[in-house]
Amino acid sequence: MIVDDVEQRSVAWQRSRFGNFTGSEVHNLMKSGRKKYEAWSETAKSYMYKVAAERLFNPDFLNDDDVFDDYLHQTNFTSKAMQFGIEQEQYARETYIKLNNDVEVFEVASCKHDTIPHFAASPDGIVRGADLKCLEIKCPNIATHMMYVDKIHDGASLKEVKPEYYWQTMAEMACTGATETDFVSYSPWLLNPIHIVTIPRNDEDVALLEERVKLANAFVEEIINKSKS
Template sequence: MDDMVQGTAEWHAIRLGKVTASRVADVIAKTKSGPSASRAKYAGELIAERLTGSPAERFSNAAMAWGTEQEPEARKTYEFYRDTDVVQVAFVSHPVIGDSGASPDGLVDVDGLLEIKCPETHTHIETLLNKEVPSKYVTQMMWQMACTGRKWCDFVSYDPRLPESMRFFCRRVHRDDALIADLEKEVVAFLNEVRGKVIGLRRLYEEPKADAPAELLMAG
């Protein structure tokens, strides 16, 4: 576990070219005809990161910035709600699978994790009405548990714009070893594809450069 701060240059550097928890859903995304476009796009992003040594550009907007700003307050609210302290951590590598890891929003007690979302109000209301964790985040939380070895993760949705009784939602998701095993197989296959394409690109476009002077001499 690293004690650096999430969002810093060091944090982006340690995640470079790696599968992270928030993107595992893209790794496993499929359509009726096969892998989804989001899976191919994510593979392209990781390939680019490995070839350029620079993090891929991420889309950001005002709603996302607002959510990031509200996260500390949401964490404090959770600590009060659960009567516990949250330990922040920047990145945890997967114990077995290289080039993969997770950035949970906090470690809780001995066995727990915390995942915080501060979404747009309509999204938060939908979560309140459904009274359950949106399925797209379950995969993310499972990968966090896979990387940390922890047994559960509390999902929090927080929106201070609503009346006080509606601002905070929390549900616990328990570790599912069978699901984690399936995710690990998918991530290993995905990473092998990424590595293979990086190697293929380098063979095609880097090695011929060394032969270029000889070819020019022959042509002369």
Template sequence: MFDLQDITKEMENEVQGLDFNSLNALPSKHDLWLESKRGVFSASEFHRLMGYEDKPDFPKGAETYAMEKAIETLTIKEEGYTNDIMQRGNELEIDAMHEFMRITGLEVTKFGADQEFLTIGKHVGCTPDGIIKGLAGVEGKAPNSKTHFNYLTTIKNQNDLKKVCKDYYWQCQGGMYVANLPLWYFFSYDPRFKNPAHQMHIIKVHRNDEDIEKLKPRLKTAISVKLDYIKKLNG
């Protein structure tokens, strides 16, 4: 026959034996995600490699980016910077994705806390805001109303996206390269607009293999530059 008092006492002893400071010190999923990105060239910053994209020279900005990745590899992480706009974007992220699914009828996985950092080898990766299995990736933004208005009025297709938001265009193309997908959805969401038709703006970005072929040698050079910086310091 079980003695409830003995069982309770045993459980209390187990709890007392736990090192809660050690448990609290365990890295969160977000911390692990941040750490996995350190030193890796990520699609969100591929635009920094693509200045003067039709010239063979490695741009100065790309050299700086490669140096930063070398420094990340050689150092421990600092606390990340955030501001009100970034915080609001994070808070709306889940609502925005559900609204995207409602409008498009598409099922998105791997979003919010379930996002995954995808990689090609050790040096190149991306974190899609969501994945439509076997079909596409998703990149969503929840900007301030002025920026959203600008997207509504100036971006009608992926060519406009490249002209107006070069960083997001290369993020989408880079995501397709890393995830090996043919399509990426870019959307901007702002529920403060009175007209529901103005709250969500969606652009389809198709894989552009010509642009991806321009990206590949820039990535190859960036990796080489990063490794050279590390070698210089380590001897």
């Protein structure tokens, strides 16, 4: 696990992830096209074109904090609900720690895969224990939180209900070497504000994910080479 020593959501963190396939978006690579011979869905292609463009970004703009921050503000949308979730994340982490006998949770930035280039994930914490464990926190609205309580109980149900979150947890385990991830839904308005589900590492799905990222990297390199010809 290669960890960038920068604060999550900072300009430096955004720069470190630029041009990478990341845990929060890697689910876009997991669907093939509608026809049997199509390796990629249109959503996957759109994501790969975006990554290709990021790798060709003007370095003068990329390395200028003010210019790059301006670009991020123009291209990244943060709703009130998303901002609320970001603000509640620390409280969710503190609640999780108390419920788990004051277990140590370390905040990390972008964790790069040991062997696959341009592949990184940013778990919301690393839990110290006998085995490495990731923490992934979501702070949805109260109705969505209760739906998670009702329907998400293990890896299979997470994959069915929220496949994008399932593949995010697999990406985090692929990039960190963790054996499991605690998926946490937190709603501060409720008497019992936290729902914790342990998602074990699925080696077959991790291998599938890693293979898709390798193929996506090859696709991106092909696009980059075309742009230079």
